[in-house]
Amino acid sequence: MTTPAALTLETPAEHPFAPFVRILGKGKRGARNLTREEAREAMGMLLDDKVEDTQLGAFLMLLRHKEESAEEMAGFTEAMRARLTPPAIKVDIDWPTYAGKKRHLPWYLLAAKCLAQNGVRIFMHGGGAHTAGRMYSEQLLEELRIPLCRNWQSVTQALDAGNLTFMPLQDWAPQLQRMIDLRNTLGLRSPIHSLARILNPLGARCGLQSIFHPGYQSVHREASGLLGDTSIVVKGDGGEIEINPDSASHLYGTTAGISWDEEWPALSAQRHVKPASLEPEHLKALWRGEVQDSYPQLALLSTMALALRGLGTPREQALEMAQRYWDNRDKAL
Known part of the structure; x- marks a missing residue:
């Protein structure tokens, strides 16, 4: 009588954006604001289309629920400005x-x-x-x-x-x-x-x-x-x-x-x-x-x-x- 080969179970790799959702959504005691650097990295991934739609919706609504911090907005802005390529135009x-x-x-x-x-x-x-x-x-x-x-x-x-x-x-x-x-x-x-x-x-x-x-x-x-x-x-x-x-x-x-x-x-x-x-x-x-x-x-x-x-x-x-x-x-x- 032969013994069936052992099943091999592989844990799926975590999506690179998942940590940012977790930071915001880990409950009343575990959740926190993103640092400026984290916000910059997270927004960069959003802008470069490196997230799933479900992650995008969850991220935006978790931010909306807690209300964004100044550091988060500064980091988001830096990520966007780094990807803009307008010419030098004088504006008041x-x-x-x-x-x-x-x-x-x-x-x-x-x-x-x-x-x-x-x-x-x-x-x-x-x-x-x-x-x-x-x-x-x-x-x-x-x-x-x-x-x-x-x-x-x-x-x-x-x-x-x-x-x-x-x-x-x-x-x-x-x-x-x-x-x-x-x-x-x-x-x-x-x-x-x-x-x-x-x-x-x-x-x-x-x-x-x-x-x-x-x-x-x-x-x-x-x-x-x-x-x-x-x-x-x-x-x-x-x-x-x-x-x-x-x-x-x-x-x-x-x-x-x-x-x-x-x-x-x-x-x-x-x-x-x-x-x-x-x-x-x-x-x-x-x-x-x-x-x-x-x-x-x-x-x-x-x-x-x-x-x-x-x-x-x-x-x-x-x-x-x-x-x-x-x-x-x-x-x-």
Whole structure:
């Protein structure tokens, strides 16, 4: 009688990305934040498509659940910047626009347009319409004559011609766009929305960031500080870079890694009534001077002042400059 050959059992090798998921998901006592170096390595693997889809979803949602740290965001940013290859393009303001508006029209677009008419070079970027019921920058670019660029050469040409351009995230970081597009599959925003705001891909003199959720503003400021960047983080209206004139604004600033804070008082003594509907034609009418409307004019003036503050101009002087720029704008559309 012959004895069957012994079965050989082999333990499958652990996936190289598994340790990063384990660090975040090992329970209340075992889980911890990623170090900056771990975050850099993990994001590098995500960007280089070296993870399984299940790992990607688990990683993003574990980060979302615990809330990302400044060190993690700095490491993620370093990984992304190491893989970007844009040409040297002079930019004054990096202006991420990823949230969309639902309570008010995107008056920040007129603020950026007016600043550009006065020599401020602005690079805007966004991630498309990822949430229903919101109005996104991309939907209004053509009507407001803001150039939509699909490659770095056209970005250079648009900035040289008119100081303002918008480039979709899909065209310069498709890996990040794919992760953002998981929002409706996973049911929650992921840290990629935060990463896109911090990136400042062209190394602008100042990066503006709007973070709506309380507590995240200081994390973003700290991450930019770790990177040695100059940036201002605010709680903008609806999550976009737009000052709400009905409320006081706290500016979380960092200049070459040194943190500072400013409190800007509300510009309006009384709160304005929210519009019943968002009509894009109202944007154009205000720009052309066909209507007067207190809320948007205060919102765009203070938003222009915010950008000028990022370039080193004190608040009161920045507000005066913004008013002068607005009064003397070229109203043609």
